[in-house]
Amino acid sequence: MELKDIQNLIKFVAKSGASEVKLEMEDIKITVKTGPSKTETTFSQSVLSPVQIPVVSQVVPLAVAPVVPAAAVAAVTEENNESNLLTITSPIIGTFYRKPSPDKSNFIEIGDSVSADSVVCVIEAMKLFNEIESEVSGKIVKVLVDDSSPVEFGQPLFLVDPL
Known part of the structure; x- marks a missing residue:
């Protein structure tokens, strides 16, 4: 081995x-x-x-560096509890991209409606670009991660207001 x-x-x-x-x-x-x-x-x-x-x-040791500051996570959690927003999370570790390629437009913008199985971003992991699909339907309220940023497994990517 x-x-x-x-x-x-x-x-x-x-x-x-x-x-x-x-x-x-x-x-x-x-x-x-x-x-x-x-x-x-x-x-x-x-x-x-x-x-x-x-x-x-x-x-x-498991060193996990949060990409989002703790205060922002607390604010997001409070906002999520107050308005019943749903969260789209990262299913893998990798680099988050909002566009399919540099010369194309973003998959989704704030205010866009998504349905289950809509592609919302790609995450590059080990030179493979994985399309990430929404598991919820609703309207995108907030993008929580900057383009080209590293993301962890389970990290919140988008907040969605359910329809």
Whole structure:
């Protein structure tokens, strides 16, 4: 198993919300434990040859830098509670784009109506551009993310006033 595969496993476990995952294969054993403030990963390999391989232990803190300031998130939460607005969130980590390409216009603007399955933006992840569709119907009230900004999984992108 390559280091890149192990790193992808750590990221997947952190996103999934699982508290502990154990993976055992022929010659490798991996345990990934996550908590509210840290992710702990233990790797051990056993080889039948006389050469001893050291056990590698690595603690990887989950550093999540909020793109939206906490005060703005609190204001959005209050506004959302007061007026029953719906939120379109990011289903993946990547770079947020409002346009399909630089020479085209935005998918949607404030005041536009969207229906379920309307494309509202694209998110680039690993050189792939993923079209993000609205899961709700209504009128776009606010765009919460700047164009070409990084976004996290579950991050609010748009506020929608339901019809």
